[in-house]
Amino acid sequence: MAKLNPHEMFVQQLEEAAPHISAEPEYLEILKEPREVLEVTIPLRLDDGTVKVLKAWRSHHNNALGPYKGGVRYHPHVNRDEVVALSSWMTIKCATADLPYGGGKGGVSVNAKELTKGELERLSRGYSLAINRFVGTDIDIPAPDVYTNPQVMAWFVDTFEKIQGRSEPSVYTGKPVAVGGSLGRGDATSRGGMYVLRETLKEMGLLGKTLTAAVQGYGNVGGYAHKLADLVGLNVIGVSDSRGGAFNTKGLSYEEVSKFKRETGNIKGIKGADSVSNEELLELDVDVLIPAALEGVVNAENAPNIKAKVVLELANGPVTPEGEAILNDRGILVVPDVLANSGGVTVSCFEWIQGRTGDFWTEDEVHQKLDKKLTKAFHEIWKIKKEKDITFRQAAYVRAVDRITLAMRFRGIWP
Numbered sequence: 510m511a512k513l514n515p516h517e518m519f520v521q522q523l524e525e526a527a528p529h530i531s532a533e534p535e536y537l538e539i540l541k542e543p544r545e546v547l548e549v550t551i552p553l554r555l556d557d558g559t560v561k562v563l564k565a566w567r568s569h570h571n572n573a574l575g576p577y578k579g580g581v582r583y584h585p586h587v588n589r590d591e592v593v594a595l596s597s598w599m600t601i602k603c604a605t606a607d608l609p610y611g612g613g614k615g616g617v618s619v620n621a622k623e624l625t626k627g628e629l630e631r632l633s634r635g636y637s638l639a640i641n642r643f644v645g646t647d648i649d650i651p652a653p654d655v656y657t658n659p660q661v662m663a664w665f666v667d668t669f670e671k672i673q674g675r676s677e678p679s680v681y682t683g684k685p686v687a688v689g690g691s692l693g694r695g696d697a698t699s700r701g702g703m704y705v706l707r708e709t710l711k712e713m714g715l716l717g718k719t720l721t722a723a724v725q726g727y728g729n730v731g732g733y734a735h736k737l738a739d740l741v742g743l744n745v746i747g748v749s750d751s752r753g754g755a756f757n758t759k760g761l762s763y764e765e766v767s768k769f770k771r772e773t774g775n776i777k778g779i780k781g782a783d784s785v786s787n788e789e790l791l792e793l794d795v796d797v798l799i800p801a802a803l804e805g806v807v808n809a810e811n812a813p814n815i816k817a818k819v820v821l822e823l824a825n826g827p828v829t830p831e832g833e834a835i836l837n838d839r840g841i842l843v844v845p846d847v848l849a850n851s852g853g854v855t856v857s858c859f860e861w862i863q864g865r866t867g868d869f870w871t872e873d874e875v876h877q878k879l880d881k882k883l884t885k886a887f888h889e890i891w892k893i894k895k896e897k898d899i900t901f902r903q904a905a906y907v908r909a910v911d912r913i914t915l916a917m918r919f920r921g922i923w924p
Contacts, residue, residue, distance in 0.1 A: 512805075512808075513829065513831075514590040514591075515591045515593075515594030515595070515804055515805070516590045516591075516593045517590075518594060518805075518826055518829060519594045522830060522906065523537065523540060526907055526910065530907050530910050532911065532914035533914070536913075537910070537914075539922075540570075540597070540600070540910065540914075543569060543570045543571075543593050543596055544572065546566060546569070547569075547640060547643050549564075549565050549639040549640070550564060550565070551564075551565050551617065551639055552635070553619075553631055553635060556627060563618060565615070565616065565617040565618070565639060566587070566615060567613065567615040567643050567649070568589075568592045568596035568613060568614050569596065569611075569643070570593070570597045570599065570600045570613065571597075571600045571611045571913065573913050573914075573916040573920060574603065574604060574608075574610060574912070575603075575611055576646075576648055576650055577596070577599075577612060577648070577650070578599060578608070578610035578612065578649070578650050578857065579595065579612055579613040579614040579652065579654075580595075580614060580615070580651065580654025580655075580683075580853075581615040581617075581651050581652070581654055581657050581661075581665075582614075582617075583621035583655065583656040583657055583661075584616065584619070584620075584655050586618075587617060587618045591804075592616045594804075594826065595654075595825055596614035597612060598612065598846065598847060599611075599612030599613060599854070600909075600913065601847045601905070601906060601913075602851050602854060603851075604912045604913050605847045605848050605851055605890070605905050606854065606886050608854060608855065608858050610854070610858070614654075617632065621657075630664055633657075633661045633665060634664055634667075634668045637664065637665040641668075641672050644681075645677070646679045650679065650681065650857070652681065652682045652683040652854070652857045653683040655728065655803070656728075659683055659685040659695075660685070662681045662682070662685075662690075663684055666678060666684060666689075667688075678864045679860075679861045679864035682694070682857035683853075689864050690860060691860035692875055693856055693859075693870075693872045693875030694853075694856045694857065694859075694860055696733040696736070697852045697853045697875075698730045698850050698852045698853035699729075699730050699732075699736075699801075699823065700733070700740075700852055700876065700879065701849075701852015701856075702799075702821055702823045702849050702850055702852060703734070703737050704740075704880050704884060704887075705821075705849050705852075706741050706797070706819070706821050706849075707740065707741045708884055708888065708891075709819060709887070713818075713819070715818070717742065720797060721746050721795040721796050722743040722744065722745045722747075722796065722799060723747035723748070723756075723790050723791070723797075723799065724745060724747070724749070724801055725748075725790050725791060725798075725800045725801060725827075726749070726750065726800065726801035726802030726823075727749065727766075727770060727776055727801075728802070730801045730824070730850070730853075731801035731802065731823070732763075732767060734801055734823055735748055735761075735763045735766065736763045736767075743797060745763070746758055746759070746760055746761060746795060747785065747790050747793045748766055748776055748790075749777075749785065749787050750775070750776050750777075752774075752776070752777055753775070753776065753784060753787065754777060754784070754787060755776050755782035755784060756783045756785045756789075756793060757782040761782060766779060791807060791811060791814075792811060792814045792816065793816065794816045796818050796819065797818070797819045797820075798815065798820045798821070799820075799823055800820070800821075800827035800828070801823040801824050802824050803827070804825055804826035804827055805826065805829050806824070806828075807820065807828040807829065807833075807836070808828075808829040811832070812828075812836050812839075813835055815836060817841060819841070819842050820836065820841060820843045820844065822845055822850065824846065826846060827846070828843055833900070833902065842901060843901060844901060845901055845905050847902070847909065848886060848890060848901075848905050851883065852879055855879055855882055855883065856875060859875055859878060859879075889908060890904045890905050890908050893907050
């Protein structure tokens with residue numbers, strides 16, 4: 510079977526949930542494609558004086574529930590299909606978490622690790638300039654994603670405001686607190702994932718037991734997932750980044766791993782741990798597998814070898830439809846990305862609200878609001894899952910698409 514691209518993955522997931530969704534077929538057809546996609550080229554002058562021309566995109570999928578919302582990633586594998594798929598998943602994710610947003614996503618095809626700080630700033634300002642007419646506080650609100658961070662968001666918003674000639678901090682979220690960001694945004698994706706995992710383990714009768722975990726990916730999301738694993742009593746015994754990983758049956762200390770990575774740029778080779786490849790890490794004998802890197806890492810080829818009881822999708826689309834079908838048949842529960850990693854966009858919404866009202870919430874307030882929102886979403890989706898006897902992902906899609914299509918029905922179909 511030919512490998513599906515990310516957009517095809519989204520369409521297949523939507524079609525698998527369709528029989529359980531109470532919406533007219535035309536609304537589902539609309540959701541299969543983005544409303545519009547901006548494709549631009551960005552000339553980037555490097556420090557040596559040469560110019561590199563980069564391709565970039567911003568996709569607007571659906572805005573029935575509110576302005577478009579979604580991150581911007583810098584990665585050499587970024588392409589139109591990926592950006593469209595990610596914007597589609599954002600539509601579902603925002604509806605899953607009951608946020609007043611539709612789905613958007615952006616990206617630049619570039620290896621950000623090869624850029625100097627000056628080159629990264631010029632790229633970021635160039636991208637912000639290119640999408641300037643496409644974004645706004647009530648139009649499209651971008652945020653960080655793979656290889657972008659609060660500093661990049663600060664460059665984005667500064668460029669936007671200089672062009673517009675006015676202050677509009679809520680046009681971007683995930684900013685540094687000093688530039689209008691929110692406390693609690695840095696670890697929000699991973700923290701939200703742990704809240705969802707906690708409720709999942711409760712329903713499975715596993716919460717409070719000694720459980721092991723492996724985390725693939727050690728960027729912002731994967732690193733914080735390791736750090737926050739204690740929230741649900743997980744002993745993380747395997748971690749990896751793009752260069753490989755480490756494994757120790759006794760457990761891996763977050764402090765030791767993060768210190769080693771800061772000093773060496775790697776995880777592989779850490780003292781007292783065995784080295785493993787990314788592929789091997791996915792197949793470790795653990796209770797919880799946390800893919801926190803890129804899409805499609807669990808697929809038809811390796812799904813028969815996955816040993817975890819639960820797969821928590823902190824990355825976007827890390828389990829392919831074919832891989833998920835195999836996991837479901839084997840009794841392995843997949844906690845879908847549209848719920849599992851919705852903590853980031855939820856706290857982005859909190860940042861957006863604070864920026865618009867001039868309010869400022871404490872970190873404890875942010876954590877409490879996040880916990881309450883995702884716990885409520887979890888139990889509503891779990892109820893649908895049990896009542897309809899469908900997969901966790903299908904239940905999430907049912908809840909989200911019913912909400913989206915209700916808004917579309919009231920609005921009507923209009924060009």
